[in-house]
Amino acid sequence: MNSTISLAPLRGVTGLRFRQAFQAHHSGLDLAVAPFIATVQGDRVKPEILRGIDPTVQPEGLPLIPQVIGKDPRQLRVMLQAMKALGYQQVDLNAGCPWPFVAKKGRGAGLLRDETMHAAMLEAGCEELVE
Numbered sequence: 001m002n003s004t005i006s007l008a009p010l011r012g013v014t015g016l017r018f019r020q021a022f023q024a025h026h027s028g029l030d031l032a033v034a035p036f037i038a039t040v041q042g043d044r045v046k047p048e049i050l051r052g053i054d055p056t057v058q059p060e061g062l063p064l065i066p067q068v069i070g071k072d073p074r075q076l077r078v079m080l081q082a083m084k085a086l087g088y089q090q091v092d093l094n095a096g097c098p099w100p101f102v103a104k105k106g107r108g109a110g111l112l113r114d115e116t117m118h119a120a121m122l123e124a125g126c127e128e129l130v131e
Helices: 016-025 047-053 073-085 108-113 115-129
Strands: 031-033 067-069
Touching (some): 047 073
C-alpha cells in the first residue's frame, strides 16, 4: 500500500522558514501544503504576496502545493494565473478553515455554507488549472 506523508498548512507556523528548517534536519515528508494565501482585488498579484511559495527558495526534495483562500471566482483566477506563472500546476482551495474571523466572511469553512459559490470557485479553479 502506498501512502503519502504531507506537511499540513498551519498559518504562522509552517511557512517557508519552517519548511526550510524541517527539510534540512528531518526527512520523510512527501509534500507540503503551504499556509493559505488570500485572493486579492485587482488584476495582478504583488510579488511579495507570493514570496513564501517562490519555487526558487523552496527546500529541495519537498514538493509544495500552494493554498488559496477566498470567495470570488474572478479573484481566484487572478491568483491561480500568478501561481501558474511560478510553475505550479496544482493548488489547494481552502474550504475548511474554521476560524470564525475567516468563516464569517464566507471564506474557508464559510465557503461551504454557500453551495453555489463553492461550486463557482471549484469551476473557476478547474478551468484555470486544467489546460
